[in-house]
Amino acid sequence: MPAGLLAFAIKPLDNKSGGVRISGYNPFTGGNYVIKDNWTHVWSADASKDLYFKIFTRPLESKLYFRGVMEKIEQKQNEVVLTIKDLLKNLDADSHYKQSDNVVSAMAYTGGNYLNVYYGHELPDYGVLCSESGKYIKYSGITGPDDYGNWTLTNCQYSFGSSGTIESGEKLQQHLVYARDDNGMADGLTADMILLDLLCNRAGIEPQYIAVTDSGATLMGGISGSDTTISVSDGSLLPDQGVIKIDDEFIIYGSKCGNVLDIQGGASIPIFYYHKRGAFRTAADSHSAGAKVYIPTITRECLAWLNGCLFRADIGEPEKIQELVNQICQQALLQLWQNENGEIQFQELAPPRPDESIETLDDDAHLVENSIEVIDDPGLQHSRILVFYSPTEANPGDDPDKYQALLEEIDADIEGVNWLNETKPDIIYANWIYRHDEALALASRLLALSREGILEVGFKLEMKDLETEIGGFIYLNTARLVDADGNNKLGCYEIVSKKPVSSGKYQLQVMRFNFLGTTGLIGPENPTLYSAIDNDDTIIVIQLTDSSYANNHFADAGQIRIEDEKISYTAKSYDAGTLRLTLTNCTRGALGTTPVAHDADVDVLLLFAGSSATASSRWAWIGDSDNELDGDGNGIGETQGYVIW
Incomplete structure (x- = not known):
């Protein structure tokens, strides 16, 4: 059993664990930061001094696979090979639909439904603006220009605790704020809401390509396209707030009471302002009693592995959608890919479920001879994970001065004289994480996965010998992977890439899943x-x-x-x-x-x-x-x- 520390109800896996956890606020607020085992670094309020421990020469990047890859997606129909469009290949558009560099207030604003601006053509139809003085406004409509060049933003409201006056001539910049409008930006959003917005609303991926799963609940009665409450057969199968799909419509609901979902319940989410019915570019429609209630597979994964986890970000300057997707996937340890059916699939980077059936591939019956390539990169082994989190401003990037808190997860066994006898850190700038629990989950899980290095194995096999798809687990039993005694070392691997290379054969890349032992999900809250x-x-x-x-x-x-x-x-x-x-x-x-x-x-x-x-x-x-x-x-x-x- 590994000695590293693992997540949420996190305790050492056994009493002999050498794992050490250190966390605290950013030392630039003053004071010393002392690390166990007589390793001390004195932080200074002098910003000219290096924040990192002296052994760091540059921030290291985590290189775990956060996106499974189907390099050539094909379907064969009537002996004709059809290639499916790679929907995730081009996510290089900006996160903001339009730049808003020139937008200014045409008159003072103290609140109310309307705000007049100049250069309103640079704004989308709805969104959130931040003024030079740091005040946030949400709006859901725009008209203009009039004869004087004024554009009128409609359904305006101060948001995230803002109040007071925005002066005439004050610059207004469009922001993407992934947070609930409740006591400022106190509460974030679940990872499924964020990724669905980035992929469907920002990148323009059609919502029918988002993989969904049957929740087991059904509609208790018919609903119209404008109803704001939905009664379902079993509300316990759905999260307290989240995303569902009925027929072709995605719906965002804000709260749940028993078996009733309330579209307008809970704190407002400005990024989805007035777009909860017919969410993610679907059309609000009527639905019949008994209709199945689906949830996106990303929602299922969040319920299973990220229950209670919230993420938030304030994005002022536009960033590439691909970069934002990479960030939230890394910090939530989520994988996404386009599967063999062309759907966008999601999966948490987590161990196999206790009841999951896993097939075994071996040299004799499955693997093509002389096709195995083993890549064991020692640079991907880490003995400690540092997570900077709780950013102090929008777009904090990799600047540690722009984060309030630092958490460090250490495996002292690996760093000891009987193993590496050195320190191998990885640094994560977690701009989406603002709470200790999520930072701790990220650090401890990454350490568990990378404490022995990330072993990749490539091999070929015939299509008939593999039923498991990308994201699934296999046991690999091959003479190319042996223990210290020369015996085959059976290991659990996740399929991260799959590519047809010749008639009837696939080239697979798999990643060793370093977590040992039987695993169980963290249970729900206590009654x-x-x-x-x-x-x-x-x-x-x-x-x-x-x-x-x-x-x-x-x-x-x-x-x-x-x-x-x-x-x-x-x-x-x-x-x-x-x-x-x-x-x-x-x-x-x-x-x-x-x-x-x-x-x-x-x-x-x-x-x-x-x-x-x-x-x-x-x-x-x-x-x-x-x-x-x-x-x-x-x-x-x-x-x-x-x-x-």
Whole structure:
């Protein structure tokens, strides 16, 4: 088991881990920054001094594959080979539809629905403007010019906490702001919203090429093209806010209450101002009861691996769309590519799911002889990851002075005398990350992936020997990859490139997935105690939420924990209207714990011994010191646990 530290509920994988985590605010605010193992760097407020540790000569770039590549996408129909257009090949357009270098206010603005400007032809039909004085305005229409050269922006509002006066003649620059308009730019957006906007709204990729998956929910009743609430059969299958697709229409909804999605709910998102129905250049339309509710595959990936993660950016000067896509993919550890069907597909850079079936390729039955090429670049091995995050201004780039915080993730085992005996850092300027948790997830996952280097393997095989597509995992068993004793070293690899090279054969590039051991997803939020209980109560009512463990995650009989007390139950009932789960016939103080009173609203922990078959095989659980899980509630671990990713 690797000694590096891994993400979110992040703890060392075992008690012998040498991983060291250091984080803190940017030292230019003053003070020392001390690193464990007697390695200290004193930061200075003198901006002329080098911010980096002296061993750094330049920022290093992460070279993991963030985009799978189908180098030639072909389909064969009636013996005719059709080549599919590479939709991701040309993302070199600017992020802003038009430049806005000359736009100025034609008169003072103190708020209201209208703002008059000069040179309005440089602006798109809707968007966000930032004044010279740093005030933000959102608008959703433009008319003009009149006889005096005035253009009128309509449906204007101050945004992101702005107020006061924009003076006549003040310059106005178009900004792309990926944030919610709530207490300034306090809250970001999920990665799926950002990427869908960049690809569909900015790059002009037609929305029908975005891969979607059936959520399992359906419409409870018909809706018109202008309805702002949508009732679905099971809201728990959908995120609290996000993107759905019904028939040919993409819809952005701002909040969810039970099984009702509210289009206008939640904090405003100016970048989608008035464009939530018929989102991403689709047409708002009516839909019939029973219609399936789909979610983009990027949304599914965010729910599985990035649940609760938010990203934000303020982009003033236009940047290339490709660069922005690369940034958010790297910082969210997402991959995207165009699959064999021509769809834009998304996948988190993450281990195989516990229930995923993985095929094995070997020398005897699959791999074309003498076609294997192994690339083991030691330059892609890293012993520590530094993440600069929480930028202080728009377009911060690679300037560390423009970030408020720095997080460093170190694997001391790799840097020790028994391994590398040196430091191999990688630096990420995370201009989309503004919170500690996302920075920690990025650093710890990158370290887990690159601590042993990034091994690439290329080989050929016949088409009949591979069912797995790009983004899928395979086990590779070949004499070209052996352990210290000369035995074949079976490894798990992800397919990152696939190219037809001759009749019936593919050339594949795969990347070794360095994460070892069985993995499980981080579970949902904990539900809470609905009402206070005394130390002898045998009926316990739990308040579930849309983002907590659901009723079907609790076994019919099992075990929970409230604070330090373990409680067994033998029956349960559920009220779907109030989302309240009632546990009955409870045995208090199970396994030698002490029965005590508990206040309302404290967390209720679902234990492995109380989880249903659906939940137990999916989520990561609290185990004992040997990473074993107690499945029958007797206090003895008998099932090997999952490592949290």
